[in-house]
Amino acid sequence: MLDVIGLSILSGAHNAIVPRVMDLLKQNKMDNVIVVVGGIIPDQDIDGLKKIGVGAIFQPGTTMDDIVQFIRGNVKPRGVPAVL
Numbered sequence: 001m002l003d004v005i006g007l008s009i010l011s012g013a014h015n016a017i018v019p020r021v022m023d024l025l026k027q028n029k030m031d032n033v034i035v036v037v038g039g040i041i042p043d044q045d046i047d048g049l050k051k052i053g054v055g056a057i058f059q060p061g062t063t064m065d066d067i068v069q070f071i072r073g074n075v076k077p078r079g080v081p082a083v084l
Helices: 014-027 043-051 064-074
Strands: 004-009 034-039 056-058
Touching (some): 004 014, 014 043, 034 064
Parallel strands (some): 004 034, 034 056
């Protein structure tokens, strides 16, 4: 089972790629998957991406610790699978 998808976009195509990914997740009944986006994302595009369901946006300079903390704080832990 998938918990998080991370997209790193440096091309400026985030307004084309991210909505498509979000639509595909919805079509496949995977709206519970957290999507995080990193890269060159202009401030004026952040609200629009969050409105379509992006969980977090990490711009240049974000520390790995901040990203890890976000994921750990937002992904629900699962039980350990039984070993047969």
